[in-house]
Amino acid sequence: MNGDLVVVDDVPGAFAARVVDAFREREGDAFSIALSGGGTARRCYERLAVDGEDAIDWWQVDVYWGDERCVSLEDPDSNYRLGREALLDRVGAANATWPMRCDEGAEPYQLRVGELGRFDVVHLGLGPDGHTASLFPESAALEATSGRLVVINDDPLGHNPHPRMTLTFEGIARAHLVVVTVEGEAKADAMARVAAGDPTAPASRVQGGHVVWLVDPAAASRL
Ligand code: 6PG
Numbered sequence: 097m098n099g100d101l102v103v104v105d106d107v108p109g110a111f112a113a114r115v116v117d118a119f120r121e122r123e124g125d126a127f128s129i130a131l132s133g134g135g136t137a138r139r140c141y142e143r144l145a146v147d148g149e150d151a152i153d154w155w156q157v158d159v160y161w162g163d164e165r166c167v168s169l170e171d172p173d174s175n176y177r178l179g180r181e182a183l184l185d186r187v188g189a190a191n192a193t194w195p196m197r198c199d200e201g202a203e204p205y206q207l208r209v210g211e212l213g214r215f216d217v218v219h220l221g222l223g224p225d226g227h228t229a230s231l232f233p234e235s236a237a238l239e240a241t242s243g244r245l246v247v248i249n250d251d252p253l254g255h256n257p258h259p260r261m262t263l264t265f266e267g268i269a270r271a272h273l274v275v276v277t278v279e280g281e282a283k284a285d286a287m288a289r290v291a292a293g294d295p296t297a298p299a300s301r302v303q304g305g306h307v308v309w310l311v312d313p314a315a316a317s318r319l
Contacts, residue, residue, distance in 0.1 A: 098300075099274070099276075099304075099306070099308055100306075101291070101311060102309065103311050103316045104312065107139075107277050107278070107312050108140045108144075109143055111219070111310055114273070114310070115144055116151045118216055118217050119216075120151070127152075127157050127158070128158040128160060128212060128214075128216050129159060129217040131175065131178075131179045131219055132162050132220050132229070133165070133175035133178055134221040136277050136279050137178065137182075138178055140219070140277055141178075141179065142186070144183060145182070145183050146186075155190070157190050158191050158193075158194065158212075159184065159190050159192070160194045160212075161175055162229045162268070163175065163262035163263065164196035164230075164260065165258035165260055166198035166248075166258055166260060176195040179193075194208060198259065198260075198261050201248065202261060205261065206244070206245050206246040212270075214271070216272050216273065217273050218274045218275075218304065220302065221276070222278045222286055222290065223255075223256065223286065224286050225286065226290065227251075227256065227298050227299065228298060230250075231262060231265065231299075232256060232298065233297070234252050234253060235250065237262055240265075242266070244266060245263060245264055245267035246262070246264065249261075265302065269303045269304050273306050273308070274308070275310060276302065276307070276310070277310045278309065278311045278312070279314070281317065283314075284315055284316070287311060288319060291319050
């Protein structure tokens with residue numbers, strides 16, 4: 097696997113601390129973060145809203161998404177809605193939010209990420225099938241052509257609902273810091289595959305300026 101493995105009991109707390117540190121160490125005033133979906137992400141954002149309330153000037157933060165389900169932004173399955181509920185509505189501010197809009201296709205987001213250049217932080221989760229963002233096993237996005245930062249994708253094996261928009265591995269690699277948060281026994285097999293560099297587990301291909309895996313003992317139990 098690429099990056100540093102940190103086994104920690106309190107994954108949301110460790111996530112919040114890493115984001116606060118990244119904000120403090122940012123170059124210039126602006127700060128960009130790409131959010132993830134999933135239950136682990138929700139817990140991480142609820143904690144970041146508390147632990148980062150005073151440490152982060154949210155008026156300096158540009159909020160992106162690493163992937164999105166192709167549903168209404170108000171749909172309960174929307175990662176934008178998750179980010180709003182768990183973080184943005186709680187901190188009450190952001191310099192800008194950049195939701196992924198499937199109905200526009202991938203090009204506008206590709207251009208936006210291209211203009212941004214680098215993310216300060218990209219947050220990712222890990223699926224039990226070894227996916228991260230919406231980079232699913234055997235999916236077309238795994239072989240995106242060079243230069244593609246954002247694509248439309250889906251899960252050909254049918255384990256994950258909805259068509260998606262997602263950063264590609266090249267898009268993720270635009271991050272100064274990639275934080276992958278993994279909790280629970282259900283992720284132990286996927287985590288072991290990633291740690292072994294199993295290429296059929298897409299998350300084992302994640303790269304970035306610095307990649308850190310925050311993994312609880314249950315998810316690390318087969319390492
Ligand atoms: C998504 C997420 C996805 C998620 C993992 C882990 O849109 O579904 O981006 O990559 O991070 O599936 O999700 P859990 O934390 O719910 O296990």
